Amino acid sequence: MNEHDEHDEREDRDCDDREALARLLPAPAERELPREQHLRHKELLMRHIDNDRDNGRRNRLRRPALLIPATALALACALTAGIALGGDGGDGGNGGTSPKMRPAAALLHRISDAAGERKTPPVRDDQFVYTRTKIREADLTxxxxxxxxxxxxxxxxxxxxxxxxxxxxxxxxxxxxPINAELGDTEGTPAGLSRPTYRWLSELPTDPDKLLAYLYAKTPxxxxxERDQAVFEQIGTLLGGMMPPRTAAALYRAxxxxxxxxxxxxARDAIGRQGLGIAREDTRHGVHTEWVFDEKDFTFLGSRSRLTKDLPYGKKGTLLSSEAELEHAVVDRAGREPGR
Structure with missing residues (x-):
């Protein structure tokens, strides 16, 4: 074993120690809100699953304390795990990535570079972002x-x-x-993770580490x-919409x-388009979620989630949700289709 391998093993042991310490910390307090209507059906579906696990009580959503004690420890392990042996599997140039970067991280860096170079139209606060998708999902009621x-x-x-x-x-x-405010928001729902406006997205940190810390703190x-899975899926709810290029690039690097x-x-989206896939599995919950990207220009095509083990509400392999992004535009009035 060479010096580099010994160093990697020491880092892995340190990360395991930090994770063990994190598990000893007290769990954050939770507070409950009733079921809300989301723009993203995938987010709603995942929360249905959480509610089903919560002693069979449905039609309720959980909202947590915003900060967790183990955030710094989780970030340290995430950063340590970000570099591992292996190439990227051959999807083009390295895009400035390290030859020792994990294949998934190397691909995400190239997707980030492509996203940062895209142009988006100006979006005013008095306008509407139009999105057309194809969706298929499981009803758990x-x-x-x-x-x-x-x-x-x-x-x-x-x-x-x-x-x-x-x-x-x-x-x-x-x-x-109509898409109404979240139940419980008597004054209305402000711009944020559950209502990501273009201006709000433009104000997010563009440094990947700072953005990741923000997402760990704010993700319900x-x-x-699994906390890492919750952040992964939270990022997924933001993908595909009208977004400032710098923000999109930072999200992929995070x-x-x-x-x-x-x-x-x-990986395939809801209408069967095959592309480059990025995935993460919640082994505790038995859910596999993947994002699909175009093989040529790295645009976001859609997403898919399925069960990876038999659970009370479905067998292994059951589709939970799938989505295909078809069109995005900016319009002046709700209900108006682009070009009309």
Whole structure:
């Protein structure tokens, strides 16, 4: 064993020690809010799973204390785990990445570089961000995962910054409904993780380490969910929309530092488009979530989640959610389609 290998082993042991210490710390307090309506169906689905685990009580959402005592320890382990042996599997040039970087991290760095070079139209606070997607997801309200048909969804998300009682409009298979403020927000829902406006996104830290620390602090804590998985899925809810290029680039580099993130060969979105896959599995919860990117220009195509073990509400391999991003634009009025 050479000196470099011994150094890596020492770092792994240190990381294990930090994780053990983190598990000894008291768990953060939790507080509950009723079920909210989200722009992102995947986020809603994942929280349904959390609620199903919580003694069978459904239709309730958990919101945690914003800071956790082990944040610094988790970040230290994430940074230590960010470099490992192996190339990137051959998807083009190295994009300035280290030859010893994990394959998933190397790919995320190239995706980050591509995202940082994209152009986005200006977005005013009085406008709406339009998104058209294809979605397919499991309904868990019966206690069993019942996978529904593929549907087309359009959303018009208001970009106003203050607390808003009406967040926009959603149209699914031709049926148009308002997107109301989160239940419990009597003054309205402000811009934030659950309502990511373009201006709010532009104010996030663009340093990947600072952004990752922010996400660990602000991501809602769900009972029994791995903390790293919760942050990975939180990043996933932000992908694909209208976003400042620098913010998008920072999000992908922050994701590259998460432990447990891997490549996902053969990844496909909701309409079957195959691309480059980035995935993470919540081994405690038995959920595998992957992101799909175009093989040529690294644009975000969509996402997919499935069960990796038999659970009371579904068998191993059951699809939980899938999504395909089709169109994004900026419009002046809710309900107006781009170009009309």
């Amino acid at each position: 019966s206690g069993k995962a019942v996978v529904g048909p593929l549907k087309e969804q359009e959303t018009w998300a208001t970009q106003r910054q203050g607390p808003m009682r009406k967040l926009g409009v959603s149209r699914i298979d031709g049926e148009t409904l 804590h769900a009972k029994e969910r 994701a590259a530092e998460l432990p447990g993130v891997t490549r996902a060969p053969g």
